[in-house]
Amino acid sequence: DAGVTQSPTHLIKTRGQQVTxxxxxxxxxxxxxxxxxALGQGPQFIxxxxxxxxxxxxxxxxxxxxxxxxxxxxxxNVNALLLGDSALYLCASSLGGxxxxxxxxxxxxxxxxx
Amino acid sequence: xxxxxxxxxxxxxxGAIVQINCTYQTSGFNGLFWYQQHAGExxxxxxxxxxxxxxxxxxxSSFLSRSKGYSYLLLKELQMKDSASYLCAVRDPTGGxxxxxxxxxxxxxxxx
Numbered sequence: 001d002a003g004v005t006q007s008p009t010h011l012i013k014t015r016g017q018q019v020t021x022x023x024x025x026x027x028x029x030x031x032x033x034x035x036x037x038a039l040g041q042g043p044q045f046i047x048x049x050x051x052x053x054x055x056x057x058x059x060x061x062x063x064x065x066x067x068x069x070x071x072x073x074x075x076x077n078v079n080a081l082l083l084g085d086s087a088l089y090l091c092a093s094s095l096g097g098x099x100x101x102x103x104x105x106x107x108x109x110x111x112x113x114x
Numbered sequence: 115x116x117x118x119x120x121x122x123x124x125x126x127x128x129g130a131i132v133q134i135n136c137t138y139q140t141s142g143f144n145g146l147f148w149y150q151q152h153a154g155e156x157x158x159x160x161x162x163x164x165x166x167x168x169x170x171x172x173x174x175s176s177f178l179s180r181s182k183g184y185s186y187l188l189l190k191e192l193q194m195k196d197s198a199s200y201l202c203a204v205r206d207p208t209g210g211x212x213x214x215x216x217x218x219x220x221x222x223x224x225x226x
Contacts, residue, residue, distance in 0.1 A: 074141030
């Protein structure tokens, strides 16, 4: 039973560039949430996708956008990268929309903006 | 708004018991999660409490008091591998959101 998988695991981008991160949810899960975790902080909610629509959004600018595909996998896109976007980006999957009780995280994508 | 407080760091001895506290102030409540996160790794699910009381799962137990806005994670028979960050997260359904809000985490250091 595959867990949550994310790619790439590490990447370095230059300020102003764009990045796309990918996530495949745990088998049987239909809901994907994205979090940003800076060093020494807890994960901060970016947005959640369910049934291919953005259902919830945290306090992140429009530079952060996403998509969910019919197979429930998801992408996170960040435009016009800033140095402050350097963080661990975590994908979490669950079942049944926002109220799923158990959330499973992927290993994350480490983004460094230079 | 939501406010979740955890101690920043704790140290304990191998074989001992440690209690990590979490206090929260939210408009509503629909469950509290505990996650373990080793350095450089993803958080892994430990427990979920929605009713008052103690939930025991092996060496780990989690307690919730909704009236006090308080939870703790109890780790028994500490092992070196328990050195990690422990994240408390609270789900507040006010406004229709069921997304858990995470605290900053408690870094636990277990020494011999």
